Amino acid sequence: MKKGFGIKEVVAMGIGTALFVVLTNVQIPLVFVPNTALQPRMAILAFFSAVFGPIVGAVIGFLGHALGDAIFYGSVWWSWVIPELVIGLAIGFFAPKFAVKEGGFISTKPIVLFNIVQVVANAVAWILVAPVFDIIIYSEPANKVFVQGAFAFLGNIIIIGILGTILLTAYSRISGKSSNLKAED
Numbered sequence: 001m002k003k004g005f006g007i008k009e010v011v012a013m014g015i016g017t018a019l020f021v022v023l024t025n026v027q028i029p030l031v032f033v034p035n036t037a038l039q040p041r042m043a044i045l046a047f048f049s050a051v052f053g054p055i056v057g058a059v060i061g062f063l064g065h066a067l068g069d070a071i072f073y074g075s076v077w078w079s080w081v082i083p084e085l086v087i088g089l090a091i092g093f094f095a096p097k098f099a100v101k102e103g104g105f106i107s108t109k110p111i112v113l114f115n116i117v118q119v120v121a122n123a124v125a126w127i128l129v130a131p132v133f134d135i136i137i138y139s140e141p142a143n144k145v146f147v148q149g150a151f152a153f154l155g156n157i158i159i160i161g162i163l164g165t166i167l168l169t170a171y172s173r174i175s176g177k178s179s180n181l182k183a184e185d
Contacts, residue, residue, distance in 0.1 A: 009052050013059045016048035020064025024072050033151040034144075041068075042156045043163035045084060046118055049091035050168055051100050057088025079133030080152075083125030087156075090121035098168070103176010105168050114168065118160045126153035 023041035030036045045064065049057025061084030069076040094117050098110045105111065126149040134145035 005055060009056050012048055012052045012056050013063075016044060016052075016056065016060040017064045017067065019044045020060055021068045021071065024064075024068030030151050030155065033148055036148050036151045036155065038155045038159055040159060040163060042087075042159045043167060045088050046091055046114075046160045046164035047167045047171070049088045050095055050098050050105075050114060050164075051171065052092070053095045054089045054092030057090075057092030058085045059088070061085045061088030077138075079137050080130055082133060083130045086125040086129055087118070087121045090124070091117055100168050100172045101175050103172050105172030106176070111165060111169070115161055115165065118164065119157050122153050122156045122160070126150070126156065 020041045023039070023044060026041065027037035027039045030038070041064070045057065045061050048060050062081060065081040065084040066076050066078075069081070091114075094113065098105055098114050100110075105114070127146070128149075130152065131142070131145040131149040134140040134148075135142055
């Protein structure tokens with residue numbers, strides 16, 4: 001795996017952020033918990049993080065959420081932007097272990113590792129970071145924000161666990177095959 005940061009990573013940040021923003025309004029509301037929904041955009045964040053690493057993941061999580069909030073809702077809810085950065089960073093940190101680009105994400109071990117990492121990252125982000133920042137920044141009631149955080153956590157691990165795993169497996173199959181190509185003499 002090539003180490004470093006180049007034009008592919010910059011392009012990935014742009015495309016990932018754009019997809020994340022576009023998918024901001026694609027959500028299935030959890031009607032019993034206010035302002036909380038299942039959001040397919042989380043699978044996009046997990047995908048780009050697992051393929052391109054922590055910087056790309058952190059930028060997509062941060063910019064994608066901030067721009068999505070600003071464009072669609074008129075203001076940015078920073079206590080929920082920061083957790084997306086945390087998730088992108090955490091999943092991206094383990095990108096070399098997932099071996100998505102090399103075609104290795106089709107075996108059980110990297111898929112299980114990916115899902116363990118995404119569950120832990122989501123737990124930290126939504127059960128700890130988001131509620132604490134909601135209380136500190138916006139003086140939200142603790143009972144409300146911890147319930148919202150718990151349901152955001154559950155929704156995100158389901159979306160990433162299913163859709164994220166499918167996207168990464170499909171991409172790894174394609175990427176692994178194309179990396180076996182050799183130039184002819």
